[in-house]
Amino acid sequence: MARSEPDRVHNEITTKTASQVTQIGVVHGGQHIHLTVGAPADPLVAAAEDLARAVRAQWRAEEERLRISVPFPLPVRWRRADEVPADHWATIRCLPAGAAAEPLALDGGLDKVVEVYQRVPSGRLVVLGKPGSGKTILTLRFVLDLLAERTGAEAVPVIFSLAAWDPTAITLESWLVSRLRNDYPVLAAGRSAAVELVRDRRVLPVLDGFDEIAHGLHATALAELNATAMPLLLTGRTEQYVAAVANARVLSAAAVVELADLTPADLTDYLSRIARADGGWAAVLHELHDSPRSAAGTELAAVLSTPLMVAMARGVYSDVPGKDPAELLDRGRFGSRAAIETYLIGAFTTAAYQRPPEPGHRRWDPELAERWLGYLAWHLNRLGKPDLQWWQLGGSLRRWIRVLVVGLVSGLATGLMVAVVDTLGSGSVRGLANGLLQGLLTGTAFSVVHWGVLWLAPGALEPARVRMRLRGAAGLPRVQLCRRVRWALVLGLLFGVASACVRQIQTALVLGTFEPFGVLIVDAIVYVPLYGLAAAATALVTAWLETPLDTKAALSPTSLLRTSREHETIRLLVVVPVFLLVMGFGTGALVALIRAPAAEFGIGVLWNLPFALAVGTSTGLSAAFGYVLSATAWGQWLALSRVWLPLTGRLPWSLPAFLADARQRGVLRQAGSAYQFRHARCQDHLAHAYQARRQEVPLGGEVDRA
Template identity: 45%
Template sequence: MASQFGLLLRQWRQRAGLSQEALAQRAAVGIRTVRGLETGERTDPRMGTVRALADALELTGAERSELFAAAGRHEPVVVAEPVRFDPLAEAVETLKVAVEARWRREEEQGQIHDPVPLPVRWDAAPETLRDSWLNIGGEAALDGRLDQVVEVYRRVGSRRLVVLGRAGSGKTVLTTRFVLDLLGAQDLRDPVPVIFSLGSWHPDRVGLRDWMAEQLTRDHPFLGAPGPSGGTLAAALVDAQRVLPVLDGFDEIAAGLHRPALNALNTTTLPLLLTSRVDEYRDAVAGTDVLTSAAAVVLADLTCDDLADYLPRTTRKAGPGGNVWKPVLDEVRNGGVLAEVLTTPLMVALARRIYSDTPDHDPAELLTFGTADEIERHLLGSFVPAVYGADAEQVRPWLGHLALHLNRLGTHDIAWWQVGTSSRRRASIIGLAVGVAVGVTDLVVEAVMVGALIIRGLLFASMIGLATGVVFGLAHWYVARTAPLEPVRTRLRLRGRFGRRVWLRGLLGLGFGGAVGAAYGVVRAVAFWLVTPLYEMTSGVLVDVGVFALVFGLGAGVVFGLVAALESPLDVRSAGSPDDLIEANRRHVLRLVSLFVPVFAVFVTMATGAVAFGLTALRFEVVWSPITALNLGLVGGVGGGLAYVLSLTAWGQWVVFARVWLPLTGRLPWRLPAFLDDAYRRGVLRRAGAVYQFRHARLQDHFARLR
């Protein structure tokens, strides 16, 4: 018969919606214990068991007392110190979940476990590539295999490990497995392992910690929220060492920066894991020093036994003796040129994709090539036809343009906000887009609001489009040179605070709007003079320039300041994938324009009315009407909003280049996001947070050479 304790336990377990197994797991007790207590078979639970069950059921104070009394126990009252709120704790937990989900998905997408992982092994690196054991923290055995990567890392006293290997030797596979295994085994106090692709780091421009904070904010927008010490949450996590940097691709840092990068790494004491090709790291060490306090390992080549255990499992095609890969494996055993090629996971994965996953492709074709270089070029060149089939000829130029674009920028990140930025004519293209958008806006608004004559309307629209295109094209050129356009990581909210940032943004709007207004005044005066020869050019220009510079400047200042007051960081639920970040920026920009247009239109209507009244009082001849003023406000609001979006926001730049110009010139497809996502699903690209990358740097180099 169940005891009072058992009845209470069952009642509160059912209230919590837990099975006996779930409660046992949550309380870290045996299932037999829970079952025995509920049935009355066990009537004398230990104090620790009662406390664990009460904690697992999240009982209130009164309920805990009742449960302990039913067990014949009395829970000692412990006067605990007040719990201090850790503002980084929630960010850490959210980051853990996001990182684990991201890299587990990437591992599945890369078919790492299909059908089994390729064996990745390593040996201790030569002494010249590691620091002394005294600095590392005690000598340790470093040899190991993929499923031991966390264990080997923890043997290193300094928690600083360098992983070296040839191109395609499995460094990326190792970093992914390291992150997932560490997250699965880590203590709550351990830092979150985060993979950073070092190819975008310029150590001469930005320090390691600042760069890491920028990358975290890019991939996880919620970390752009204010941190406890005034900076961002991302910066606070880095400074507090709540993030364990997994620095992938030291060799991918721009040429000439490897030694400065190693010097910068040596100024830190951060625990880290660093990957690199052997030659680039050895050269950097020769010019500076080894990574301070770091042990080092070198990835080993795949063996013939590894291939014999893996390749036949990847296909059901019949061959000699039931194994279509037998001729290839025999050649590898005999030490032919194939033995030089099929020693890295990259080349084996390409061979598997081309011959095991594709019908009517016989791997014996590899025996027809005479040199290792020919085989590698064949595998790289056959990858896209194997993946895309009949569409390969269509997509190859698009992939080639992306690869060449990345090489020009000196990066491996296909960032949507950088598409088109490698063009030498980018400012001209932006200016053309702005000019067309503003000219069409003016033509439509003039025709609807005031019924302007066709000739005069076309003339004025062309002139204002030309002037605005030049102004905003130059503005884009200047901004892109000083601070490249990046995605916004804020949203608009109804409540904001007015501070120094708001006033600075307001002054920026005042200056910028004044310049645009002055240009508008000149164009308007010239247009009137061309259509009406009796128009007083000198006084007309001075009045128009002064009026429109004042009105447009004040209007833009009000809007810029209002936007700054309403901006707040993106919330935690905002995802950092490329498509999600594009969508977040699109929504932000559209909300910005929907705020900009009515505020600017109403302000200009009222301000021009006030100016007209003042000029009339000063005996100036002024022609003004509410309809004309509203028309001017709408043209300025809609046209100015479009010009700002297209030239001075990352999303507008994306629209101009990725959705219009590059597809129009045949260099990229019209539906670029769908194309990138499809290439990712086919395994041509991989995803690293908010950016895509080619599956391997060698594929990027291969496609770049095709252009």
């Protein structure tokens, strides 16, 4: 039968779509022709790739700093925890109803962690162990190994510290979204990217530290984890997990493994490889391998059964010359396992600061460094969280102290700046007195502002995940822009009312005259609307300049601090010119309108352009410095962490350098935009030592975090 088409061509088109390409098969004259055309890139796939790149860079750098693979990783092993309550194996293996299921073979070592996880069909695995047993090493290695094998379609493993989760306040998925947005700018840039990645299971949560959830919330946390079927890896201490299961139910569809102790055989090659040239570990290894062991050897073998204690011993005896690990066998000095562990944890910090600093890092006094770290640990324990975030370092201070300090610093800063402007403008010493007086009054006002922010809007004191860009600025969405301009207008009007009152008080104190009616009304008519207009214009310009952070890397404490400083500096550079122009020329227009009506009431209105520009400059400086210091994260950091806490001896003056150096020495580690102590036990020991020094009582043990 002849074909109806003129060219007797029959086209049969089939498509096969991948993530990036579309293949089209065309049958033409009996011959198959395959064409490949580019498909639109999936933005979610691109976001997942950027997230994977950032996570890989973050944890690879952290592994190198902690020297986990130098000279080689300790042999972390685990076995199936048959004695720990777990779900039915048929559920774990995702089998249909009535199917019989045998337990999975889950025993393994660190080099097989991804393989063991992939044996679990449900994708839900619980890793338990005692303190310091290697859970952090396992999660880090799991993430890096899984990323090395990952294809574009697979989920990105991301480590989340559960100590920061309150399961009574936010659901698991919402919390994961918020943490992703906070720590990874690639997901903060788009409003829905983090939501879609979590919802579509393109993120594999590695939930570290189930035992560090606030006391009393473990059962609630388990219930929330059971509200979702998403694949995950959960780590925690055996005791806390078993207690939570007893009060709730097991983690649904999750297999459970438990980390095993290190044996003397595991330690032989490792300790020999990390020994200094003068030896040092030979006596310890001989004692560990003796059969039967002495009481001292038995205690030390128990201490060195966890990777944490091996790392502490390495830092104390192998990284610093002049110390002999054989002293750990002295029963007169160390009468118990707890005594040895307490000594190693305490001596680790001192030893870290006895090592020569890395190139580019300064040398710190070990005693002072331990005191400062103790304050930071005490601060975190008071907040009940492991994340050391620079904008919250003043959070342990009493509220009235924070309000007073912010008021004093903002008052001094604004007073000095205004004094310089007034003195240069007037050419007299009276400008200095006027500026200092205005600083005192505005400092009081901004103390009230800071108290209001602490009480009503504490979220405003967190750093914005944006930066200022002078060219090609993206700007905020229209809804956010309108909201910000509206709030700025309201605040500007209130600032105008306060400024009119402050001017009257200044006039009364400096010149000895007080006109509570006429001049106050004129000031209110002139300045209040102009302050509102200037504030709204400032908000409009700064919002236009804002653009998302670099989306190719994870945030770090240093980068976020630097970005916040640049953000507020540009805000200052915007506020002052805007106030100068609005107040300078706006007052001229308003004065021209009200001069005649004011004269009818016997009120003389004097105005000249230099005076108006001076007022605009001084008020712009007051508004800018006061707002930054009292109502922004960087301002709070500046007033409390860079002035008050160093002034009182609780922190060093060079705090950013100190924190970066502590991370370099292995005392701190980086977790997204925050620092954490290397282990919770190190944090607790330092916090207790600091508390003991404050109260001048003898050390009696570590803080119980159970």
